[in-house]
Amino acid sequence: MNWTLHRLCAADAARIESHLLRLDTGDRSLRFGGGLVTDATIRAYCASLRYESDILLGIEDPRGDVVGLAHGCVYEAGGQRRVEGAFSVDREFRGRGLGSRLMAMLEVRAxxxxxxxxxxxxxxxxxxxxxxxxxxxxxxxxxxDELHGQRELLAADRRAAHCAWT
Structure with missing residues (x-):
């Protein structure tokens, strides 16, 4: 199947919301860190996305539906710029490496x-x-009951990624 991976913007808000609303109860809990995640919670999350500062990446199927999403929340902590990644992939498209592709592109963008x-x-x-x-x-x-992960991004790697992306 042909997939398209690209940066998402405010014009994609409805497609992002549709993707997240398709997640079942268990998947919503995993994606949003536990508890009951209602449709209203997802709508509020989508309304709060910071398209101008965060990194939002989507994988689309041939129909143009977002079937995979990476949200890289950009923030400062301890004088360092950081990007925290959160991911979701529609159940029927899992096991095809889409999450790994989203992570790799999030790293490039970070x-x-x-x-x-x-x-x-x-x-x-x-x-x-x-x-x-x-x-x-x-x-x-x-x-x-949580895992916290971190990887430092070296300055030389950041320069190379900037040149490759622009």
């Missing part, structure tokens, strides 16, 4: 943005996300 670190967090029970973080080289540490 480097190009000048981020010093790529971080992620997931529930210990979220084995697919854990594998994606491990393959991307994030060092994982457990805190209660």
């Amino acid at each position: 480097r190009a943005s000048g981020a010093q670190a790529l971080v992620g967090m997931c529930a210990v029970r979220n084995l697919p996300m854990r594998r994606i973080f491990e393959r991307a080289g994030l060092v994982l540490r457990r805190e209660d």
